[in-house]
Amino acid sequence: xxxxxxxxxxxxxxxxxxxxxxxxxxxxxxxxxxxxxxxxxxxxxxxxxxxxxxxxxxxxxxxxxxxxxxxxxxxxxxxxxxxxxxxxxxxxxxxxxxxxxxxxxxxxxxxxxxxxxxxxxxxxxxxxxxxxxxxxxxxxxxxxxxxxxxxxxxxxxxxxxxxxxxxxxxxxxxxxxxxxxxxxxxxxxxxxxxxx
Numbered sequence: 384x385x386x387x388x389x390x391x392x393x394x395x396x397x398x399x400x401x402x403x404x405x406x407x408x409x410x411x412x413x414x415x416x417x418x419x420x421x422x423x424x425x426x427x428x429x430x431x432x433x434x435x436x437x438x439x440x441x442x443x444x445x446x447x448x449x450x451x452x453x454x455x456x457x458x459x460x461x462x463x464x465x466x467x468x469x470x471x472x473x474x475x476x477x478x479x480x481x482x483x484x485x486x487x488x489x490x491x492x493x494x495x496x497x498x499x500x501x502x503x504x505x506x507x508x509x510x511x512x513x514x515x516x517x518x519x520x521x522x523x524x525x526x527x528x529x530x531x532x533x534x535x536x537x538x539x540x541x542x543x544x545x546x547x548x549x550x551x552x553x554x555x556x557x558x559x560x561x562x563x564x565x566x567x568x569x570x571x572x573x574x575x576x577x578x579x
Contacts, residue, residue: 448476450563450571456482459568464561466553466577471522472510474563474573475548480539487538491566503537504529505549508565512554519551519561 450461461476480486488503506529510519522530531549539545554561554575562570 449573452569452571454566454568456480457486457568459565459571461563461571461573464563464573464575466556466575470553472519472551472553472575473548474508474510474551475546477544477546478539479544480541483541485538485540488534488566489537504533505531505547505565508549508563510551510554511562511564511570512558513562514558514560515554517554519554522550522552 448460448462449464452459458479458481459476460479461474463476464472464474466472478488488505491508492504492506506521508521508531511517512519524530529549532545532547534545534547549565559575561573561575563573564570
């Protein structure tokens with residue numbers, strides 16, 4: 384009996400340690416604090432998806448956003464695009480569901496059929512470097528899982544927002560302007576900050 388309780392206790396401690404490690408990892412991948420953003424970056428908006436509707440107060444103000452695009456009831460805001468010293472770019476922001484129904488992020492996960500574990504995520508996101516004529520896809524770990532946000536429950540509740548991030552290989556150092564694209568959302572023109 385004592386051995387069984389000891390093993391249960393060890394399993395619980397191991398689960399807590401793993402969960403804490405994962406949370407710290409995700410927090411560390413969330414990008415910079417925005418301190419490296421250049422002044423005067425403008426917000427990009429697309430006319431697709433109808434006129435602008437008032438958003439929930441949890442949406443970041445346009446003054447702090449690099450770009451904001453709408454696709455139907457969904458608003459994608461990019462708040463940070465930071466070049467890390469390891470040769471990566473971490474893009475992060477917020478997605479807001481302004482509609483009346485649960486939004487399922489299924490078309491944001493990409494077309495891959497051979498890889499599993501990405502579910503409702505930003506695995507299908509890309510950075511487009513028009514100057515260098517290259518497309519950068521979200522990085523994957525050794526098991527094919529994206530280095531990006533996976534949405535709890537498969538999406539975002541009506542009237543709610545969720546933070547997201549995605550990591551990409553960094554374009555050349557002289558490339559700072561790229562387009563962020565995911566699913567059927569219009570491209571969001573953003574400026575990469577930071578550097579080696």
